[in-house]
Amino acid sequence: MNKRIVIFDTTLRDGEQSPxxxxxIEEKLEVAKxxxxxxxxxxxxxxxxxxxGDFEAVKAISQNIKGPSICGLARATSGxxxxxxxxxxxxxxxxxxxxxxxxxxHLKYKLKKTREQVLEYAVAAVKRAKSYCNxxxxxxEDASRTDIxxxxxxxxxxxxxxxxxxxxxxxxxxxxxxxFAQIMHNLKTRVSNIDKAILSVHxxxxxxxxxxxxxxxxxVGAGQVECTINGIGERAGNAALEEIVMAxxxxxxxxxxxxxxxxxxxxxxxxxxxxxxxxxxxxxxxxVGRNAFxxxxxxxxxxxxxxxxxxxxxDATSIGLTENKLVLxxxxxxxxxxxxxxxxxxxxxxxxxxxxxxxxxxVADKKxxxxxxxxxALVADEVHSIPETYxxxxxxxxxxxxxxxxxxxxxKSGGRDIAECAMGVGSVDAVYQTIDKIVNVPHTLIDxxxxxxxxxxxxxxxxxxxxxxxxxxxxxRGASLDIVEASAKAYVQAINKxxxxxxxxxxxxxxxxx
Ligand code: KIV
Ligand code: ZN
Numbered sequence: 001m002n003k004r005i006v007i008f009d010t011t012l013r014d015g016e017q018s019p020x021x022x023x024x025i026e027e028k029l030e031v032a033k034x035x036x037x038x039x040x041x042x043x044x045x046x047x048x049x050x051x052x053g054d055f056e057a058v059k060a061i062s063q064n065i066k067g068p069s070i071c072g073l074a075r076a077t078s079g080x081x082x083x084x085x086x087x088x089x090x091x092x093x094x095x096x097x098x099x100x101x102x103x104x105x106h107l108k109y110k111l112k113k114t115r116e117q118v119l120e121y122a123v124a125a126v127k128r129a130k131s132y133c134n135x136x137x138x139x140x141e142d143a144s145r146t147d148i149x150x151x152x153x154x155x156x157x158x159x160x161x162x163x164x165x166x167x168x169x170x171x172x173x174x175x176x177x178x179x180f181a182q183i184m185h186n187l188k189t190r191v192s193n194i195d196k197a198i199l200s201v202h203x204x205x206x207x208x209x210x211x212x213x214x215x216x217x218x219x220v221g222a223g224q225v226e227c228t229i230n231g232i233g234e235r236a237g238n239a240a241l242e243e244i245v246m247a248x249x250x251x252x253x254x255x256x257x258x259x260x261x262x263x264x265x266x267x268x269x270x271x272x273x274x275x276x277x278x279x280x281x282x283x284x285x286x287x288v289g290r291n292a293f294x295x296x297x298x299x300x301x302x303x304x305x306x307x308x309x310x311x312x313x314x315d316a317t318s319i320g321l322t323e324n325k326l327v328l329x330x331x332x333x334x335x336x337x338x339x340x341x342x343x344x345x346x347x348x349x350x351x352x353x354x355x356x357x358x359x360x361x362x363v364a365d366k367k368x369x370x371x372x373x374x375x376x377a378l379v380a381d382e383v384h385s386i387p388e389t390y391x392x393x394x395x396x397x398x399x400x401x402x403x404x405x406x407x408x409x410x411x412k413s414g415g416r417d418i419a420e421c422a423m424g425v426g427s428v429d430a431v432y433q434t435i436d437k438i439v440n441v442p443h444t445l446i447d448x449x450x451x452x453x454x455x456x457x458x459x460x461x462x463x464x465x466x467x468x469x470x471x472x473x474x475x476x477r478g479a480s481l482d483i484v485e486a487s488a489k490a491y492v493q494a495i496n497k498x499x500x501x502x503x504x505x506x507x508x509x510x511x512x513x514x
Pocket of ligand 1: 099140172204
């Protein structure tokens with residue numbers, strides 16, 4: 001029988017450490033729900049001591065998500081571990097993950113501690129975590145650059161102290177797969193109590209080897225793999241969950257390993273993480289990139305039509321893409337619309353469904369063919385996890401080859417209509433200048449991105465923008481057949497998020513001062 005390995009997802013912790021990828025609590029909860037649908041075994045929900053927002057997110061996920069174990073990160077100090085437990089104690093299956101660096105370079109320059117001191121910290125941390133819950137993971141940060149004799153000592157000591165999982169990170173993405181396999185082999189053969197814990201691996205992708213390294217570790221006995229959706233994470237990112245899971249699935253003949261992941265949820269999870277973090281997935285990205293299942297060359301298309309296995313090693317439906325991507329048109333009724341959304345895994349409330357259907361009809365009137373990707377964009381556009389302080393009511397944009405672009409916009413806010421007009425260097429700039437005049441909330445525009453959801457000039461355009469204030473970054477998305485309208489929607493959504501979080505912060509600070 002195939003061995004089952006543990007899939008540990010750290011999208012919400014290491015993934016969130018990607019530059020610009022920060023998520024608010026509502027967004028983290030949304031991703032956590034989807035990770036539960038994907039059926040990962042463990043989700044690392046955050047690093048509770050790192051910020052009040054992270055603490056609250058881990059707490060909310062612990063309180064609301066059933067199924068996977070919920071994990072929180074803590075340095076090897078009692079303060080961190082106590083705080084992690086405070087956030088995790090509500091979880092059905094809590095796990096404390098404590099770590100300390102073990103490489104000489106980190107000991108000398110970062111921790112300024114001796115090997116003996118670090119060993120003591122590691123053991124004490126595991127014991128403290130163990131006093132709260134049975135499921136305790138220890139990570140030897142920068143393990144792949146740690147002296148192997150010392151690493152063996154640390155691993156043995158933390159297992160003796162009660163660690164149920166011991167993680168061997170390639171923190172800086174430095175290890176070459178066969179070299180890492182040798183580290184694993186050493187641990188397996190030299191640590192006397194190694195069979196009392198699950199040996200885990202955690203790779204960063206600095207040399208583009210994160211997935212290869214993870215898979216080579218699985219071949220020599222890793223029982224847990226840590227990874228993130230779309231491979232997001234610090235610097236060049238972490239090992240991509242979807243690539244590891246699909247490699248294990250597609251090459252069962254080599255690995256003889258199964259996972260509990262529901263692969264049909266992969267595409268949807270990838271898209272959600274990309275939408276929420278604003279980190280686009282490159283078109284040629286393995287498994288989830290737009291071109292991953294597209295065949296351009298005539299010879300390939302011919303081959304696939306004759307017999308799919310000529311050029312396809314995976315079935316697109318196994319990651320949740322549908323065979324028949326053309327699904328609905330302007331004659332499709334509410335029932336077909338609702339059924340298609342539910343087949344795609346969307347659970348909308350009555351009001352959300354109403355709005356999404358009205359929007360679908362509007363788009364279907366102008367665009368003959370509505371694809372699954374279009375539906376996903378429309379739903380994402382209509383379903384808002386935060387209050388809409390400002391609602392776009394009306395917009396006219398004038399642009400010409402020689403003239404100065406200008407926009408006139410009306411917005412509804414608190415029952416009032418507010419209208420303004422402004423000029424800009426281009427249509428989008430004119431729209432943003434006008435919205436700025438209306439809302440008058442200081443912020444900076446950090447990023448603006450536009451892409452078409454499907455092909456053709458009648459494709460839905462999707463705009464993702466990032467704005468920031470002194471505290472945080474807010475992502476807004478808008479979808480429309482007109483990219484200027486999509487740009488306006490994205491901007492208003494980002495501003496609504498900013499306004500909502502600023503007012504929440506004011507309330508919290510107010511109650512803290514009382
Ligand atoms: O990369 C790393 O070493 C980590 C640890 C905290 C597990 O993320
Ligand atoms: Zn990491």
